[in-house]
Amino acid sequence: MWKYRYQQYGGPDVLERVEVTDALSPQAGEVLVRVQAVGVNPIDWKLARGDYRLLTGFRPDRTPGSDFAGIIEQVGAGVQRFSEGQRVFGMLPLLRSAGSYASHVCARVEHIALVPDAISITDAAAMPLAALTAFRALFLHGRIAPGADVLINGASGGVGSFALQLADIGRARVSSVSSERNRTFCRELGAVHALDYAAHDPLQEGSLYDFIFDIAGTFRYKRAIDCLRNHGILVTVQPGIVALLRSVMPRRDGKRYHLEIVRPDGRRLNRIAEHAQAGRLKAPVEHVYPMDQVEQAWRRSMGGHVQGKLVLLV
Ligand SMILES: NC(=O)c1ccc[n+]([C@@H]2O[C@H](COP(=O)([O-])OP(=O)(O)OC[C@H]3O[C@@H](n4cnc5c(N)ncnc54)[C@H](OP(=O)(O)O)[C@@H]3O)[C@@H](O)[C@H]2O)c1
Known part of the structure; x- marks a missing residue:
């Protein structure tokens, strides 16, 4: 397992990729997802820049990212609606320090939805937030x-x-x-x-x-x-x-x-998934970057003129 993290506020160069030695396991009501794609949002680099440090603390130790799409690897106690091997997508709470720029995330079941068959994993990652x-x-x-x-x-x-x-x-x-x-x-x-x-x-x-x-x-x-x-x-x-x-x-x-301050919402994400499955809603993805080009993706997003969405592919 690995994750990106930053331990000081700043631009894209504060990001570092580190190996995770302690295996993640889902709590009750959570699923463990192997992340396949991550959607980039301005809030990712705004938090890293320290724009909201009154909320995130003055000595950060955070993994950025809210949006993710991937495969369920393990379900926690009491989880009945989802099972291992399913494709899911979702959004993590904005201020959570364990974000989605990682090989795995634990997410609450009420924050996720099944990825519709009709859409790709990169399109799914572009959608939630x-x-x-x-x-x-x-x-x-x-x-x-x-x-x-x-x-x-x-x-x-x-x-x-x-x-x-x-x-x-x-x-x-x-x-x-x-x-x-x-x-x-x-x-x-x-x-x-x-x-x-x-x-x-x-x-x-x-x-x-x-x-x-x-x-x-x-x-x-x-x-x-x-x-x-x-x-x-x-x-x-x-x-x-x-x-x-x-x-x-x-x-x-x-x-x-x-x-409006957005929050994770699996019920409304399901409605969004229905529109996507029916072909009414598309994820207009400007560019998919490999995960190790996260700095380039952030620089593009920071320019303020992305057409649609940027996605990182794990
Ligand atoms: N409160 C919340 O819950 C929440 C949730 C999501 C996003 N946000 C915030 O909402 C903002 C937009 O997010 P996003 O993900 O849509 O960003 P984005 O994908 O980076 O989109 C930025 C867009 O802004 C347009 N733009 C630049 N200057 C403009 C101007 N003077 N007038 C009108 N449009 C202009 C650009 O269009 P052109 O290239 O055509 O100029 C570009 O397409 C960010 O500040 C983000 O942090 C807040």
Whole structure:
């Protein structure tokens, strides 16, 4: 067994691969998974950079990674829904110090789902965190209805590319915001209007939406709220004290603001898997790197212009 870890905060070069001498074994309610592929998310390198060190401590000893897909090698006591040899995928809790950049992970059964037959292990690894973020924002908090006007900012990245497809599945009318380079990509994933952020202001006067998903975090709060219809909702995924306060403060105008912090959720991951199995939801993977090129993958992700997802193949 092996894992990547970092013991100081910094860029991709703080990562080191180490052998693990103590064999992992699953606790009650857990499965031990032999990891075959890992999805890369910005939170992986943000945590390593120390962006959330108030939560992760000042002397890190962490293995990065939330997303994984692989084969169950062992089941813990009381596990009945899963068995050895099954292909599963899932997301580990964001702040867990034993992450998924490893040969094996132990995961709770309520955090995983079976990989649909129709999709590859790399596509499965690309999905959990980003697709769950989009799913929760659109359907749990947004409760979007058919015909709703939805605006997605940062639509060509990991979260955005799933949000576009899920909004389309929900029969919303979607406007995407991306670079010019990615407008066609956004249209292919379901955008009716594909706006280039350098050329268009999606929040210009007169624009009205039922749901605004500011994934990129570049919208000014007041301008975005002004572009919501009554009972509309603005969702951000950029954590911060101001966003947190705004999301708990009641508004008088009936509009809502929500800070989404994704969490593992096997039940909703199953819904995502059903869409993938039916061919309605695809994992747009820009590039699959071998695991030993994790530094290159992180540098690409840190550039902020990934189209879809990056995956590490074990
Ligand atoms: N709170 C949570 O639970 C949660 C969950 C998931 C992600 N996040 C956060 O959400 C953000 C996005 O995550 P991700 O996985 O989607 O990242 P990603 O895959 O790296 O996507 C970044 C995307 O942002 C777009 N972008 C760059 N500048 C932009 C601008 N000025 N306006 C609009 N779009 C712009 C890029 O599109 P172009 O290449 O076309 O410029 C790129 O496709 C990250 O900050 C991440 O940490 C939070």
